[in-house]
Amino acid sequence: MTTITAAVVREPGGDFEFTQLELAPPQAHEVRVRLIAVGICHADVLSRDQVYPIALPAVLGHEGAGIVEAVGADVSNLQVGDHVVLGFNYCRQCRQCRLGFPGNCERTAEFNFSGTRPDGSTSLLENGSAVSSWYFGQSSFATHTNVSEHAAVRVPDHLPLSVLAPLGCGVMTGAGSVLNVLRPPAGSSIAVLGAGAVGMSALLAARLTGCTTIIAIDIVESRLELALELGATHAVNAAKSDPVSAVKAITGGRGVEHAVDAAGSPRLFRQMLDMLSIRGHGVLVGAPLPGDEISLDLNPSLGAGHRISFVLEGDGHPQEFIPDLVKLFEAKLLPLERLVTQYPFADLNKAVADALSGKSVKPVLVFP
Ligand SMILES: [Zn+2]
Ligand SMILES: [Zn+2]
Structure with missing residues (x-):
């Protein structure tokens, strides 16, 4: 057992509370990672509030990045000292995993949101009682975590983990929606609704693909200003003007292609x-x-030949897609550092409040 410091949620909507827990040694196919940084993503807040339920008490956090500190007996692709970005977990055996879409793994719930390993065992104890772990396969609001070797993606040692951490969810989600799903041709148009970390990552990817009309839509002025600096050609403040009319006006009445x-x-x-x-x-x-529904007149959408996709985690394979995004960052084509605001791990609750108010785009906690 290793004694670690973790941020624990004990009641729905309650603050994250810092406490000491016991972490079991890594199992055969797991590695123990000493966290260097972890991003805060909206799902952490939704699970804290039990909108996305997980048994409490729980350790959340799912954009961890750190250094491998111990490896299980059967780990073959990682060594002690490796720098890693942590992604979500997946079974590797189901049809979707085998087809290369682990974001749609048929056993996603068991592997990410059950509060335990898929076999029901736990790696986190507080005074002998189980604490929910393996949130998105990691529970990285903690100084250390055990993760499946398949959820850890090796990254070059010389790059800042405090900037790479959000690749594991928010950046991969936003950039992947454009690079893997929309694949906009150069010269086309795109609108991004919501200029948080996911939207901003989509915007950076749109710029990479050569979109020439890139419209950022948000209600926080500072985010719109940043979007313009990062390559948006237009910014629409939805609190001040109707975004649909604004997008139609910008595109000569046609609307956006993506x-x-x-x-x-x-x-x-x-x-x-x-x-x-x-x-x-x-x-x-x-x-x-859960329960969100829309009403829609289907006829015009059919007439227009609209396509709609629902995309989880960017629709890429983390072991391939995260290294690709790292290469783009290294080539200075994906300036992730512009999205990140760093906070000490101890300021987690403040960092969450700043993210919810729109003050920061991507808060990243750094460990002492
Ligand atoms: Zn699977
Ligand atoms: Zn996330």
Whole structure:
């Protein structure tokens, strides 16, 4: 057993509470990672609030990055000292995993949200009682965690883990929606609804693919300013003007050929549909709440040949896609450092508040 410091959620919506826990040694196919940094993603807040339920007490956190400190007996692809970014977990055996889409693993719930390993065992104990672990396969709001070797992606040692950490969820989700799903041709148009870390990553990817009309939509002025600095050609403040009319005006009445809903509310999803051009393709990547529904007049969307995709975790394979994104970062084509605001691990609750208010785009906690 290793004594670690973790941020524990004990009641729905309660603060993260720092406490000492016992971490079991890594199992045969696991590695123990000493966390250097961890991003905060919206799902952490939704699980804290039990909108996405997980048994409490629980350790959340799913954008960890750190250094391998111990390896299980059967680990073959990682060594002590390796720098790794942690992604979600997946079974590797089901049809979707075998087809290369682990984000849609048939056993996602067991491997990421059950609060235990898929076999029901736990690696975290507090005074002998189990604490939910393996959140997204990692539970990285902690100084150390055990993860499946398949959820850890090796990255070059010389790159800053505090900038790479959000690759494991938010950046992969946003960039993947564009690079893997929309694949916009150079010279085409795109709108991004919600300029948080996911939306901003989609925007950076759109710029990489050569989109020439890139419209950022948000209600926080500072985020829109950053979007313009990062390559958006237009910014629309949805608190001040109707985003559908604004997008139509910018595109000469046609609408956009591609759109990303990075927010995931029924109202914005409907706006995304309404701003698509003929043969426009929209993707939902933001996290809706259980029970969210929309009403829709199907006839015009059929007439226009609209396409809609629902995309989890960017629709790539983390072991290939994260290294590709790292190469783009290294080549200075994906300036992730512009999205990140660093906080000490101890300031987790403040960092969450800043993210919810829109003050920061991607808070990343760094460990002492
Ligand atoms: Zn699977
Ligand atoms: Zn996430």
